[in-house]
Amino acid sequence: MLTGLLTSSPGSASASALLRTFPSIGHVITAEASQLRTFGLTGRDIALFRLVxxxxxxxxxxxxxxxxxxxxxxxxxxxxxTAMAYEQIEQFRILFLDRKNNLIADEVQQRGTVNHTPVYPREVVKRALILNASALIVIHNHPSGDPKPSREDIQTTRDLKAAASALEIELHDHVVIGHGTHASFRSLGLL
Structure with missing residues (x-):
């Protein structure tokens, strides 16, 4: 499909040129429109990538x-x-769960830079209370592809757990998403 799309219009990029520049197809379909236009992709091509x-x-x-x-x-x-691994900036996502751990809401609360996203425990807990959530799973991505939690990630998780616990909201896990891999704070014994 990628090859067919990219070779269908005269002067457009080839799939091989994109994959030589971007490490994977995931990086290609999440690239900024301005980056893709430098390869000759049209607005239609970029819209098709977004649709896929x-x-x-x-x-x-x-x-x-x-x-x-x-x-x-x-x-x-x-x-x-699928949703986060190849984003070029960090995003902090929260899954709000009911008492039976069914998904109430899935929200991106913050977007940051290539290596940092501010997280405010007060705002996380406030939103959980508004949604009547009983539990949370928090997630953020590392655009570098390496899901290893940083010291700041660990401290933020401790702060989130304390704020949530004070209001009887369970923090089930904090997951860091990398390229094709992840790190679970619960599995690592950090939660």
């Missing part, structure tokens, strides 16, 4: 939507990889 990505995200999210998140962990990780 949106379809993939919606399909992955559908697998998560109607089942408890904790008993559907692999589908949840697949969705998070």
């Amino acid at each position: 990505r949106e379809i993939a995200c919606r399909m992955a999210k559908a697998e998560v939507r109607n089942r408890p998140a904790l008993s559907n962990w692999q589908a949840l990780l697949t969705y998070l990889q």
Whole structure:
């Protein structure tokens, strides 16, 4: 599909040129429009990339939507990889869960820079109270592709856990998404 799309218009980029510049197809379909235009892609080409990505995200999210998140962990990780792994800036996402760990809401609360996203525990807990959430899973991506938690990630998680616990909201996990991999604070013994 990528090859067909990129070779369909005269003067447009070739798939091989894009993949020589970007490390993966995930990086290509999440690249900024201005980056893609330098390869000769048209607005139509870029819109098609966005559509493909949106379809993939919606399909992955559908697998998560109607089942408890904790008993559907692999589908949840697949969705998070699809939605976040190749973003060029960090984003902080929160999954708000009910008492049975069903998804109430999935929200990107913050967007940051290439290596930092501010997180405000007060705002996370405030939103959880508004949604009547009983539990949370927080997620952020590392644009570098390496999901290893930083010291700041660990401290932020401790602060989030303390704020949530004070209001009887369970923080089930903090997941860092990398390129095709992830780090779970719970699995690492950090939560």
